[in-house]
Amino acid sequence: MRITAQLQTRLGETFALDVVLDLSLDGDDPVAALFGPSGCGKSSTLLALAGLLPVDGTVALDDVPLAGLPPEERGIGLVPQEALLFPHLTVAGNLSFAAQRARRSGPARAAVEDVLGLTPLLGRRPDALSGGERQRVAIGRALLAAPRLLLLDEPVSALDERARWSVLGFVERVVRELRVPTLYVSHQREEVLRLASVAARMDAGRVVETGAPDAVLGAPSLGTVWNLFRATGMGDAEADVAGRRVVLPRPVAAGALVWCRLSSGAITLRRSAPTDTVSARNRLPGRVVRVWDTNDRVRVAVDCGVALQIDLTPQAARELDLADGVDVTCEFKAHALEVFV
Amino acid sequence: MARRTFRGHALVDGALLLPLVLPPVVTGYALLAVLGRNGPLGALDIVFTWKAAVVAAAVMGFPLAYRACRLAFASVDPRLAGVARTLGATRLDAFRSVTLPLARGGIAAGAVLAFARGVGEFGATMVLAGSVPGETRTIPIAVYGLLQHPDGLGAAWRLAALAAVLAIGALIAGEALARRGRAT
16 A cells, blocks of 8 residues: 655644555554644554645655545545544444445455454443543554554553553554554653554644564654564563563563563663673663664664664763664663563 | 525524514514515415425424534434445445434534424414414414403413423434434
């Protein structure tokens, strides 16, 4: 699926949207991300793609032009930030609304209900659902309209941390099992890294960079970054990360798959293995794959089986004499890790 | 009227609400000028018939219903209709299956209010339809007539009680419908 768009409009007195978008999604991993700070025009871009915001320009999916078509003929589904379920219908009614109006065949209703865990919710009203449940229903509803492209507008940003990671897990299942091409909007780096295979970064109404998510998101002036990786519990507070033993801040059941989050500023780099005892419980040997300057620090990407990005002061980077291919050890305290189930 | 603004929006809005603020007799006189034998719609020949009483009650009740409907539609999140359209609904379908059901409570409450206003209508009805027994004599007009005779007081009290029951019933029904509209 290839998404191309050129969108221009003025929003209010001072904000101009001038977006040139060209994203190619591969069939096995069909999620692209639109990333950028709040207020940079991401949501307006989605509304324009869906045909709900009148703009000048062109929109095409796989080179089929859509500009000028009303929203119902575009085959572009939209899940807004606030879910916007129809309050006068039950969950089942919301799903049927979409299924009855689908203009082509799409994922089976049973499959959608199963993947998103909607079956126990079917008889409930939207006001009796939690925020995470509402988002899951909204995603299910959008899928049942059989869209060629699904737009997710910060679907988890209004949720608390636990619900956020849970809904992200459901989104991941949808993508993996139903393979619906998706454009995911977020200002959260870790969401983009987790879901997307290609990303476009927006700033002040324009797309400023498009490419692989870690390259796009690792660009200058983004501040501290979160490293995100999966770990398998080994019982107690230990886990396996790409074949290496890592100490977690809390016990995780043996065999359980968890997500770990680690700030780029919480990792120490060492050129040689430590000869004496250090307080950091985790030491992962790895190899430098990239070194680059950001505004006020040097960012180092290290392959330790998982990719880690580490922020150093320019002075520390000079003293370590870092370059691509250099062997290093990444050290971090167990408590620097955040663990999500 | 609830969603869009256009040139003259306030003027049209004001004109639709005019019967609410004009003295009823003046509204009745204006209707008479339009519907009377020499008026532009005189050919309809409805003045001093029950149809005139209906027109007078409808015109006087309309602003209340109109205002309730406008508020009801304005309180429905317009983005819901937008989402409905991304799900395959046409503009008309989205209005019919999303906006209208959500505004239903307010619309029904407005209809009840307009009905209550119509039941109590006096001035415009008197001017346009007169007081023809069995044809155009409404409850308020009948009460007014009975009050002109010393022996009519008993009947006037009974009619007044009936009017009060109708009015209170309408208010309760209107409130219940509005609450149901808010709950859904």
